[in-house]
Amino acid sequence: MTDSRCMFVALVGQPNVGKSTLLNRVVGSKISIVTPKVQTTRTRVVGILVRNEVQIIFVDTPGIFEPKQRLQRAMVDAAWSSARDADCVVLLIDANTALNDHTYPLIATLRKRKFSVIAALNKIDLTKPSHLLRLTADLDKESLFTDIFMISALTGDGVEDLVTKLAEIAPVGPWLYPKDQVSDIPLRLLAAEITREKCFLQLQNELPYSAAIETEQWTERKDGAVRIDQTIYVQRKSQKMIVVGKNGTRIKSIGSAARSELETVLERRVHLFLHVKVRHDWSERPEHYRTIGLDFLA
Ligand SMILES: Nc1nc2c(ncn2[C@@H]2O[C@H](COP(=O)(O)OP(=O)(O)OP(=O)(O)O)[C@@H](O)[C@H]2O)c(=O)[nH]1
Ligand SMILES: [Mg+2]
Numbered sequence: 034m035t036d037s038r039c040m041f042v043a044l045v046g047q048p049n050v051g052k053s054t055l056l057n058r059v060v061g062s063k064i065s066i067v068t069p070k071v072q073t074t075r076t077r078v079v080g081i082l083v084r085n086e087v088q089i090i091f092v093d094t095p096g097i098f099e100p101k102q103r104l105q106r107a108m109v110d111a112a113w114s115s116a117r118d119a120d121c122v123v124l125l126i127d128a129n130t131a132l133n134d135h136t137y138p139l140i141a142t143l144r145k146r147k148f149s150v151i152a153a154l155n156k157i158d159l160t161k162p163s164h165l166l167r168l169t170a171d172l173d174k175e176s177l178f179t180d181i182f183m184i185s186a187l188t189g190d191g192v193e194d195l196v197t198k199l200a201e202i203a204p205v206g207p208w209l210y211p212k213d214q215v216s217d218i219p220l221r222l223l224a225a226e227i228t229r230e231k232c233f234l235q236l237q238n239e240l241p242y243s244a245a246i247e248t249e250q251w252t253e254r255k256d257g258a259v260r261i262d263q264t265i266y267v268q269r270k271s272q273k274m275i276v277v278g279k280n281g282t283r284i285k286s287i288g289s290a291a292r293s294e295l296e297t298v299l300e301r302r303v304h305l306f307l308h309v310k311v312r313h314d315w316s317e318r319p320e321h322y323r324t325i326g327l328d329f330l331a
Contacts, residue, residue, distance in 0.1 A: 038087045040203035043116040045143075046125035047135050048072050048096025051155040055125065055186035056080045056093040059196055063298065064216040064223065065093045066230035070241065072096060073233060075108055076326040077115045079217045081210050084200045088208040092119060097139055104316045107327040113142075120204060121149050123195070128154035128183065129164070132171050144177055149202070152178040153195060158185040221248040222325065223298065224261055228291040228307065232265065232276070235287050240275060243268045245315050247324060249308075258302035261295065265307060266315045273309050284309065 044052040048071035056065045060080035066073060078093040092115045095108035116122050122143060126136060143150050152172050157165060169181055180198055184191035210217070218226075225246040233241040250262040265284075267273050277284045284307055292305040315321050319329040 036086055036205060037208055038203040039090070039206040039208050040087070040121060040199065041090045041092060041119040042199055043092045043094060043119035043122045044125060045094050045097060045112055045116050045122055045139070047127070047139070048098055050096070050125040050127045051186040052096070052125050053078070053093050055153070055155065055184070055192070056091050058186050058189055058192055059089075059091055060215050062215055063294075064218055066226045066233075068230055068233040070233050072098075072105070072108070072242065073230070075104070077111050081215055081217075082196065083208075083212060084196070087200045087203045088210065089196070089199055089203060090209060098135070102316065103330065104327075107322055107330050110330060111327055116143070116148075117146070119148055121151065121199065121202065122146075123151045123153050123199075124178075125153050125155050126168070126172075128157050128160040128168060131168065140175055140177060149179045150177055151195070151198070152181045154181065154183045155186050157183045157190065158188050220299070221251055224248050224251075224295055225263060225325075227294050227298070228263055228265070228287065228305075231287045231290040231294075235283065235290070236276065240267075240272055243272055244276070245321055245325075247321075254304075256302075258304060259299065260304045260306070262306045262308070265309045266312045266321075267309065268311070268313045268315065270311050273311050276309050 044055060046052055053065035053067045053074050057063050060082050064080050065078040074093060074095045080091045082089045094112035094115045097109055097112050100106040100109045154168060165183060172178060172181055182191055182195045184195060225248045229246045232244050245266045246263055248261060248263050252260040254260060265276055267276055288305050288307045292303050295303045295305060322329040
């Protein structure tokens with residue numbers, strides 16, 4: 034292809050601002066999990082979009098916050114390293130908030146880099162116009178953003194304008210992925226992420242943060258179905274009891290929600306077997322970080 038163009042766009046922002054929702058929206062399929070809880074995304078997730086001669090590679094990142102534990106540090110580190118490697122950063126801001134002690138340090142860090150930064154005010158479906166105007170004026174004062182978009186990743190409002198802008202500014206260069214590819218996430222990891230999403234949605238409070246999911250086996254069956262065996266690692270025995278639930282009801286319900294979504298994503302029948310194990314130190318084990326694509330930071 035002549036004059037092909039290609040660009041890496043990192044989606045960064047505080048936890049829960051809608052980065053993963055936007056990624057799924059732009060590529061038109063669910064590749065990054067979404068929940069109402071903060072710190073859902075743990076690693077970088079790539080979504081690829083083709084517009085005429087342009088390939089835009091979106092990188093969804095874990096939310097940026099003040100990390101305390103090792104896993105959180107690795108998550109924030111992965112977010113910043115994706116931003117460093119990008120041609121352009123889209124800083125997502127929840128349009129219902131004001132610039133604050135969490136946003137200013139983010140803006141200050143982005144200012145130090147040489148890539149262009151676009152602001153996207155998300156969740157405008159919930160925002161009063163007067164508030165939007167004030168927030169836009171405050172962002173404008175920062176003299177950092179080449180553009181400020183107002184979007185709703187949930188409804189799709191304004192997203193097309195953002196994508197059009199990105200396609201315009203993409204530099205000349207060869208495509209890095211085949212034309213039809215929408216992500217580079219391995220299926221085993223995607224399957225584990227789907228189960229993790231259901232754990233986030235069905236388990237209360239801190240429990241989902243203490244859980245990690247691994248796809249242990251992936252067995253193709255002669256009838257075209259696939260058998261997937263996964264382990265949910267929790268850190269304490271009491272957590273295992275909660276995940277399993279009375280007479281196994283909770284784990285059954287998590288499994289059935291995950292299986293149903295897996296069947297949609299994989300377009301085939303799925304037999305999902307979930308096992309729960311206590312491994313109190315999973316968040317201290319380097320191999321776990323490798324499995325989900327994070328660096329283990331000393
Ligand atoms: N009303 C509304 N809700 C949204 C919008 N975008 C995202 N959400 C909701 O906000 C919550 C968080 O969305 P995510 O996409 O998981 O946010 P995130 O920035 O990826 O979060 P982390 O991975 O934790 O950093 C979910 O409940 C979404 O449904 C939007 O445009 N409007
Ligand atoms: Mg996310």
